[in-house]
Each structure stands twice: as structure tokens, then as C-alpha cells.
Amino acid sequence: MVSAMADHVDPAPGLAPLDESRRRLLMDSLGIMVSAGGFGLVYGLSARAAGFSPIEAGAMSVLVFAGASQFVAVGYVLGGFSWIAIVLLTAFLNARHLLYAAALAPYVTDRPRWQRALMAHVLTDEAFALAIAHFRRIGRADVTGYWLGAIISTFIPWNVATLVGVSIGGSIPDPARFGLDVIFPAAMAGLAIGLITGRRELVAAISGAVIGVAIGLAWDPAAGIIAGGILGPFVGMAVRPRAGEHGREGQLAFGPEPLHEHAVPYFRERAEHALDDPESGLP
Amino acid sequence: MSTALVPLALLMGLVTYPFRAIPLLAPGFERLPERAKLYLRLVGPSVLAALAAVNLMVVKANDEPPVFHVGWEWLAVGLCVAVVGLRRSLLIGLVLAAATISILRAVGVAPLP
16 A cells, blocks of 8 residues: 555655555566576475475575575585584574664665565565665655565575476485586685675685685584684684775675665765775775 | 465574674664674675585484585585676575586486485
8 A cells, every 4th residue: 555655755856756666576576486496496406305305495485585695505515514503604604684674674665564564574685686776766666666576586486496396306316416416615705706705805705715624624524614703703803995995795685775854874884994094094 | 275384484693693783773883893893794705604614515314423525516606706706796696506406416417415
């Protein structure tokens, strides 16, 4: 109802009309849909190779709905690790969603609480990327557009593909012959590359890998992963970003500023980078 | 059909949801200290890189100490990283990685794990 009423609001100067922005959102969503479907299929195959049943793999895709941590769970279950370690690592890995939700929050403060609670469950990397770009174009929230990006293009393809993958995975006799065993490290490395937006992220990633391998060899692989994940960011924080990275970092981490009355928090976020590098300041 | 891992999925969902919901449901979250936000931003690449590196390079048999592993799997994962870095397509990178190691194993260059 709120969304339907909002559809008839004329755009402010400099902002795209809702219909035009939704068309662009739809086109962007198609690419995400293919990607989510393909990746979900790979997850389903990996889950099957680790001994997950369709119900277990499906439950994880519905209840967790976070690709990286689901792949982690597959790897850890396969390795016989404890549930506590898996749950802790899941929390650690998905902590970045705080940033996505914080970036979207100013747009949706006037939405009913139940709606925001539902939006939260389907907030993924992809949903955030689609939603923040769409909201920015129109300068306000569009809940229908959010559902399109989060549910139609991500949640449904991911879950359908998971079930297909875990169902057909059982018919593959020796997954390693088809290279399925490298899918997990390749997916983790690829996702890490996708999150590298500047020197700090790069240093944090390299540090996490080096620390993880060192502790993993000296003690235990699981301890190495946790140590790398905890300590790597501290090394990254000690590095100064390049001058040109200031603005880009702010945009990628917190999203571009909305052009409406809730814009103030975002300008405050931008100022953080001046504190990071007081000698050179903002570009 | 096994449902033994469903409670694990539920627990994983329970620890994930607050990270997604708190900023949307609790006004004023943006006042989190800047250093904390920066740390959170760096956690993703750090933990994912640690996962990839340890999974690829550290092998631990049942009662044996962990050993450093060097193998053709490095090439496959490296190709995936290159594709994602250059083309921003994880799916293509994963397909290429699996195809590469699969071919190398089929022709006998790379041993099966």
C-alpha cells in the first residue's frame, strides 16, 4: 500500500522516475539471478558431496541465506569440525551485513517494523548492491524494488538451484574427478577478491591468509582460519589507504548518500576517512 | 532423509539475522565507532582469504600434524581469482577452476586427492 502510493510521487530534480529506475533494476537483477542460480547450484553440489541431504542443504539456504557462510559450513561439516566453531565463524563472516543494513536503514525508517524485519532476512551482498543503487537513483526507498532484487532475483534462484544441485549431486560418482573439491577454496578466494576495494582490504586479505596458514600449520587448520579472520583486519587497519581510495571506500562500504531528509548520517560516514589519514585529508 | 544438520542451519540463521536486522530495527546504529565500522569492513576479505588459503595449503590427516600442501589446485584457484579480478564473474571463475583441475586429473598430470 505504501509502495503503491509512493509510485505516484513525482521525482525531485536530478532523480530518476520510479518506472525508469525499476526497469534498470530489472535488467541488473537478471544478471544477479543467473549468478545466484549458478552459484546456488555449485553450493548444492558441494553440500551433496559433503553428505548433506536435500532437506539439510535447503534448510541452510532458507534459514541462513548467506552464500559464503554456507560454503564454510559445508567445508567444516566435511572436515568434522564442531558446530560451535561453525556457528562462531558464521557470525564472524556475516558481521559485514551490519554495514549493509546501516546503509539502508535511513531509507526505510518510515516502514512498518514487520516489513523491516522481513527485509533484514533477505539482505545479502547482492540485495544490498541492487537496492542501494535503486534507492539512490530515485532518492528514496522502494519496497517493491527491494523485493525484486532480494527475493525474485536472489532468494528464489538460490534456493531452487540449491535443491537442484543437492538432488543431482548424488548421481555424480566421484566429485573430485570433476574438480568439485576446488570449488570451495576457489569460491572463498573469489568472494574475497570481490570484497577488495582498496589497499586496506587487500592487506587484510593477504594478512588473513598468511596468518591462517601459519597458525594452521603450527597448530590446527580451524584455529588458523579464526586467527586469520580476527587478526587480518587489524593489519589492514594499520595501513593507510591511497588518497584516491577515500571516497570510493566510503561509497562501497556504506552506499552512496540518499538525496532526502535522512542524508545526514552518510555525510558523517564520509568524514571517517579524514580521520584515517589526517595528513592528506579527503581528495 | 537426514535432518541432523537442520538445527545447525537454524543456529547459523539465528546468529546471522541480528547483523542484518539490528541497524534496520534499532535507530542510531550509525553511531557505532568509526574504527569498529572499519574493522567490520575488513573482516569479510580477511576471513574469506584465510578460509581459501588454509583449505588450499594446509592438509591434515586424522592423527597427523598439519602439512603444507603444494599442488595443481593452486593453479585452478589462481585462475578463479584472476577471472574474478579481471571480469568480476565468480561463476565463470568457479567453472574454469573446476574444469582446469578436472582436465589435469583426467590426463594424469594432477593426482586425485
